[in-house]
Amino acid sequence: MDLFADNNILPFYLPNEEGYSVSWNEALNGFDIIVPHGKLFYSEFFFNKKISDRSIEYFLENNTRDWRTTDWRSIDQAALSTIDFINIDWQHDKIKMYGKEVYLPRFSAWVADSNKTYTYSGLTLQAKQWNKGLLYIREAIGKVSGVTFNSVLMNWYRDGEDYQNWHADDEKELGINPVIGSVNFGEERDFMLRLNDKSTKISIPLKHGTLLLMSGELQHYWQHSVPKRLKIKGSRFNLTFRVINP
Secondary structure (H helix, E strand, O other): OOOEEOOEEOOOOOOOOOOOEEEEEOOOOEEEEEEOOEEEEEEOOOOOHHHHHHHHHHHHOEOOOOOOOOOHHHOOHHHHOOOOEOOOOOEOOEEEEOOEEEEOOOEEEEEEOOOOOEEEOOEEEOOEOOOHHHHHHHHHHHHHHOOOOOEEEEEEEOOOOOOEEEEOOOOHHHOOOOOEEEEEEEOOEEEEEEEOOOOOEEEEEEOOOOEEEEEOOHHHHEEEEEOOOOOOOOOEEEEEEEOOOO
16 A cells, blocks of 8 residues: 655655655655665755756757757767767766677766775776756765765666666675665656565656655665666666765
């Protein structure tokens, strides 16, 4: 059932079992959620529509193509490298899978303090510089989380064919019990959480401007994914802010 908190209804299913609880945080305009071995904070419309719309424009601004009308699904790596993006250095990375190199089903960008590299799925990402727009988003999320994030992994899901497989943000650079600040712009997508033993699964709707904070032991006991949704034709941008340790 949906859980109630001070006349506000959590807009997704949370198991009504021991170890799960939810309360409305009036000061932060969101839900504090407890799950076994982890904590979440969910603010459905953390960024208003004006800021969220401007964020998409900011991410896609370029001197080469009309970002509003371009069929981004048709853009391959060669074409992507010719686009002069103004604010974000989008890349289409390859990983090794079953002995073969394959492109990730999404575009990405890594922005961090100058000496912060990040390694996942066999990729080692070299940091790009912060800019005004990303610093604005980082500062807003930092006020809620109480964390000074020093990096952000940006994922651009061009449409519902792009996805993220099950994984946890448990790389050694993130340390023990990392706080991850995830913000979503563009199309709504389902963010799936499941316990490592696969006994419980939670589907969280990440909408245009939604903020989700993950903390506690969550990354050690839960995995998450963004499954395909073929009916979705528009782009979704997800920014996961992190603290990379030495």
